[in-house]
Amino acid sequence: MANRDEPVNGKQSKLSLKKNGNLVLTDAGREIWTTNTKSSSPLQLQILDSGNLVVTQLDKKSYLWQSFNFPTDTILPNQPFTKDTVLISSKSSTNYSSGFYKLYFDNDNVLRLVYTGDEVTSVYWPSPWLVPWAAGRTTYNNSRIASLDTEGQFKSTDDFKFTTCDYGISTLQRKLTLDVDGNIRVYSLTKRRWIVSWQAISFTCTIHGICGPNSLCTYNSEMGRSCSCMQGYKAKNQSDLSFGCESTFDFNKHLDYYDFLKLPSVEFYGFDSLYIQNTTLKECQKSCLDDPSCKAIQYNYDSAFKFFVCYTKRLLFNGIYKDGLSYDQKLVNESRLECTSSIIELQRTYAKNGGNGSIKFMLWFSIIIGIIEATCFILFDYITKQPSGATTQSYLAIVTGFRRFTYDEIMKATHKFKDEVGRGGGGVVYKGLLPDNRVVAIKVLHEATQGEAEFLAEMSTIGRINHKNLIETYGYCAEGKHRILVFEYMENGSLAEKLGTDELDWTKMLEIATV
Structure with a gap:
């Protein structure tokens, strides 16, 4: 969807293949999108069985432009994913404009997923605390290319590979999509329904930014993922969970007004301002109170080094509740944030075509004349036939x-x-x-x-x-x-x-x- 951030209304929109080789999309007389291509050869625009939309130079038998080089949030079987390819998710299931998640080849040649929000940007797949080799990846390649084949196998030059649960059935239609929730999924078309046959992340709460700032994410197989605000915070926008939560208290008050609230089994990944080893809880708390930018602390036991460690947090993003299906309601607000569709208003003037007025008049005039003629015909037929029928009926009744x-x-x-x-x-x-x-x-x-x-x-x-x-x-x-x-x-x-x-x-x- 090349014009995803400038949608058209479909009434005065037109896709044109120009004689000079340029493919242009216009809306209300305004150019919305173009391929910026040129050619003097005879041209043909067609969609192939592979799903690739191509502009073909007929005399050279080559593609002047093809959609496979410009994916939006999806790639199809045998469509190459290269160092110049970026998949960007949609904002919601009904708003197809550019969302917060990207799939791309990083500078170290590793295929990654990143969250890009208004305030923060962070990589979350593969696990950011792992070096590439520990995550099963390699940086020793220079081709940076990946693809999904027709049988359901995906291979990448960074050694990442997988097969779908229905691998081997080459007749199935498939697609790999970066969904609105930041997860990569492969869908297979079965009985006219798209069924998930593979996904990159099983525990979706580990996807960064999924609930916005100052909120906690939990997941279970029955209810799915849910987001909740912590005590002292309220939802910024009840209709969109990505906005997260905002504080209901003043951070600028004197330290005597502050206290720490314990949230067992909760973790906020990233955005540490301090990391202190082998320290006590009181020392960790004091480090936060002495730092005006500190919002919370994470204090836990490091089993590898056999001591407690302290992290002071300047931002509360990527909150995860790990153990259990529900929160202590004393610690967390009961309200859940629900995501609804977004609406984009097109700031364009759609002028009415003055030539249509005479056409509409002639159309209505013809319809009215036709109705009058039909009415007269029916009335005439009724008047002329009714006496004859009545006479015949009376005649037979008598005779x-x-x-x-x-x-x-x-x-x-x-x-x-x-x-x-x-x-x-x-x-x-x-x-x-x-x-x-x-x-x-x-x-x-x-x-x-x-x-x-x-x-x-x-x-x-x-x-x-x-x-x-x-x-x-x-x-x-x-x-x-x-x-x-x-x-x-x-x-x-x-x-x-x-x-x-x-x-x-x-x-x-x-x-x-x-x-």
């Missing part, structure tokens, strides 16, 4: 006595044509139930070629036929292409079905034929 059903009524009566009871050349018969609880047979005729007038004429003819051995016709449906008849339902089936069985003898059949 035949049949009821005209709508297609929706037929659908409800048959439960969407669920129960099929017969099929013939003319159509399909379904069993149905009318609202008055009459069981009916509903015959859906095959797609008719005749018009509605012809169909209604035939219905009129059927209506004039009346015989006790013929089933009664209740009504019909003539809607669109649908031609449907509604009959009396025969519980025992049709006569045609009975004639082909042994249920009727010759006497009974003769009786039926002659009646």
